[in-house]
Amino acid sequence: MVEIPTVQPLRVYRLAGTQREMGRQFGALAAADGGWHAALDLYANRPTMAATMAAASMPHRFRPIVERVADAFLAPQRRRLQAIRSKQFPEYTERTRETFRAMGFDDKAISATFVMEVLQNLVGLASRTGMFSRALNATAVASCSSLAVWGSATVDGNLRHARNFDFPGGSIWDRAPLVTFCTPDAGLRYGYVSARGLDAPGITCFNEAGLTFTVHTRFHREVGYSGPSVIDLGHELIRTCTTLDEVAATARRLGATSTWGLICSSAAERSAIIVETTAKRVEVIEAEAGADHLSCTNSYLHPAFQNGETPPAPDFRIDSLDRRCQLEAFVDKYRGSIDTESLQWLLGDYGGVDIVDLTTDVQRVDGTSVVAIDTVASIVSVPDERRIDVSVGPCPTGFGPYASVPWTWDGPVGVCEDELEIGPQRGRSHHGAPLSDTERAVSHRIAEIAHRHLEKAPPRASLTALSNLIDELPNEPALRRIVGQLSILVGDPAAALPHLDHALTLEGTPGLREKLLLARSRAQSLLGDERAAQADRDEILRADPAHAPLEYASARRESAKRPTQRSLRNMTIDLLHLDAR
Known part of the structure; x- marks a missing residue:
């Protein structure tokens, strides 16, 4: 810990x-x-x-x-x-x-x-x-x-x-x-x-x-x-x-x-x-x-x-x-x-x-x-x-x-x-x-993990450290989201899905929900379930693009051309906002 x-x-x-x-x-x-x-x-x-x-x-x-x-x-x-x-x-x-x-x-x-x-x-x-x-x-x-x-x-x-x-x-x-x-x-x-x-x-x-x-x-x-x-x-x-x-x-x-x-x-x-x-x-x-x-x-x-x-x-x-x-x-x-x-x-x-x-x-x-x-x-x-x-x-x-x-x-x-x-x-x-x-301690620990990320800690190290916090705050959608996104980045979309599925039962905030949908669509696409992936992209495209402009653009692009594991390795990790894009 x-x-x-x-x-x-x-x-x-x-x-x-x-x-x-x-x-x-x-x-x-x-x-x-x-x-x-x-x-x-x-x-x-x-x-x-x-x-x-x-x-x-x-x-x-x-x-x-x-x-x-x-x-x-x-x-x-x-x-x-x-x-x-x-x-x-x-x-x-x-x-x-x-x-x-x-x-x-x-x-x-x-x-x-x-x-x-x-x-x-x-x-x-x-x-x-x-x-x-x-x-x-x-x-x-x-x-x-x-x-x-x-x-x-x-x-x-x-x-x-x-x-x-x-x-x-x-x-x-x-x-x-x-x-x-x-x-x-x-x-x-x-x-x-x-x-x-x-x-x-x-x-x-x-x-x-x-x-x-x-x-x-x-x-x-x-x-x-x-x-x-x-x-x-x-x-x-x-x-x-x-x-x-x-x-x-x-x-x-x-x-x-x-x-x-x-x-x-x-x-x-x-x-x-x-x-x-x-x-x-x-x-x-x-x-x-x-x-x-x-x-x-x-x-x-x-x-x-x-x-x-x-x-x-x-x-x-x-x-x-x-x-x-x-x-x-x-x-x-x-x-x-x-x-x-x-x-x-x-x-x-x-x-x-x-x-x-x-x-x-x-x-x-x-x-x-x-x-x-x-x-x-x-x-x-x-x-x-x-x-x-x-x-x-x-x-x-x-x-x-x-x-x-x-x-x-x-x-x-x-x-x-x-x-x-x-x-x-x-x-x-x-x-x-x-x-x-617990909430205060988890916040302080996330801040320390983010600092180590800026000091170039490997993505797998950040993933492990953040995953260890899930049991303390199991219903924190942003924490689930970044664990799911990092799992995709390191090549384990199957591990990402349970976190993203659970987070989507919690998160209804415009913009934040679209981030989760995009992450889940990518995990599903990598696992071969393109129908489910497109359903998530379609929900993003029905939302107001002003709330999540990057996710809206990504959903349009990935509807035409499916993402690959190679392309998703190039995601940018933003631990200061518990996000990867």
Whole structure:
């Protein structure tokens, strides 16, 4: 049985001085603490995280060579962005250099800060040129969910900002959580949430003026190599801005080198905005007059960007919209009573919208909800109480428990040794009940299996590990589906059928049911039962193709030309969504 990873105690650092001095301080503290090697290896050493994420969309046997090619292709892009950064933000460049030196890395490693820019730009370029078409079936992409609430939405009118950070760094980011408070020699005092060894101020951050920022991946054709990285953009915004108008003006002035959505909330103004970027322009979405919340996931919301949006996988936009619908439904249901604890429950809630169970005993630890297998950081910022609650549990981190971290800029540089208050476990099933210990444990184990898959564990190893979880959650349709799909991939369609048959007695959700039908049709076809296979394809073709575009296209194609075992060996494994396609 796969073991649930151990999470190191949450660390809190205080830094002060110039950016260069704070970089040196951070590096020294991280080097003394330890526990940072996996995180830095993820970004700085080959295969880099960007190459791993790009190669994850390929059949397993091709991934090592694709990683090498991707690293060779992406390295010049990172160096180009680093050269531009040195001119735009020399003080931030020096900060990163000092951090890396203190931890034993040479200066070449600092271009690793552009991991997401080069990956998102690769997807954008692929959509424009038609090259690397498999990249548009990417499986390891970041996807996050944020919700800012205030006024009539909350129990006391105060603003709160909740966020799940979903990133293919499970069993790395979540294993060593870190909160860092910075007192710069110029600008506002600010803080950020990351992991040991990762000095990334612009991703999940807050400042003494009561602003909170959380960053979300976007994908678009308009990519380039001339603007700031999202880490530097977020860093500059959180260090210099006190109001939402200042955030909007500064973002428009600076621009970005890639495709992002940054939601920023202001406790003083009781409002929030979303800054959306491509390499060519910046647009701002404001909360409507009288609004009491604003939600953000991973699809462009501004009409100017929607035409050129390039989702990296067929389900990406559907998943993003479903998560945003869940956030909106949460506000509608609990308006007037939302507090910090209810937001913690939300971040661990499997209750996505439009889920259809065919029986009353369906279990779910995957699906269209804000909980993701790769949720590596979960926070609730409470500026009016001058604190941020940070999950200290393993991936998916939305289950908590949450440590309450006071905003503590005052005090000496170094590790803050104050004892932190840690609350209870969270997590809610799609039925609305608290998660059982078994459901929570299986979720954590699936996250670890997914991480090992990204590290190139063989498909048979993933199949064995996932099969061992079936007895614990026998009525989890997504778990049955991926076991069936992997059985087909390794050449055992007969073993797949019982899992797929049982899952289809449970799953009625549009889109998810079509995935099961396609998998079963393939198993039946390989076993020679073409009549049964075509019956499943016909059910897919009668459904709305908008719910499952890839499955609809595959059913049409395979109705004309039966799949072969050889062709199905090339399925892409997406363990982050318990799927193979």
